Amino acid sequence: MVHFVRRMPENAHMASGTPDDPWQLTTAPGSSSYTMHRDDSVDPPELICVVGSTTLRYQARAIEDLHAWLKEQDGWVPLGAADEKKVAADGSVEAWGRSQENPVGGWYGLRKGYRGRFGMYLPPLLETLGLVELTHDARNNSVRAI
Numbered sequence: 001m002v003h004f005v006r007r008m009p010e011n012a013h014m015a016s017g018t019p020d021d022p023w024q025l026t027t028a029p030g031s032s033s034y035t036m037h038r039d040d041s042v043d044p045p046e047l048i049c050v051v052g053s054t055t056l057r058y059q060a061r062a063i064e065d066l067h068a069w070l071k072e073q074d075g076w077v078p079l080g081a082a083d084e085k086k087v088a089a090d091g092s093v094e095a096w097g098r099s100q101e102n103p104v105g106g107w108y109g110l111r112k113g114y115r116g117r118f119g120m121y122l123p124p125l126l127e128t129l130g131l132v133e134l135t136h137d138a139r140n141n142s143v144r145a146i
Contacts, residue, residue, distance in 0.1 A: 058108045070144060078093070
């Protein structure tokens with residue numbers, strides 16, 4: 001199986017991640033575009049993820065926490081993206097994002113009914129921020145810390 005890793009072009013604009021300048025992101029398979037920005041006016045700070053007409057919210061600390069966990073894994077980790085009501089694959093980013101063993105003791109997602117898809121939407125943000133490498137296959141993508 002061939003994986004390819006996308007890197008940000010040297011001359012690309014790095015969005016600031018504010019409501020006026022959100023990160024423009026694409027899911028790992030390249031099938032959906034979405035935006036994310038930080039909202040530091042709330043406690044705890046949030047990441048606001050807008051996918052079409054749907055808004056998801058995650059704790060902003062997920063950026064640092066996920067990166068630290070991926071470093072501990074020392075290799076490729078499957079994304080395992082799943083909706084909130086579906087079981088996440090063991091050992092995946094999705095499973096970690098809702099595990100009682102993570103630093104927040106459960107869901108990073110904040111909006112009941114829309115807490116899932118952590119493994120879909122967080123890794124591309126970490127890639128854009130230069131924290132991870134992400135595969136971009138049609139299915140079964142993985143991520144690793146850099």
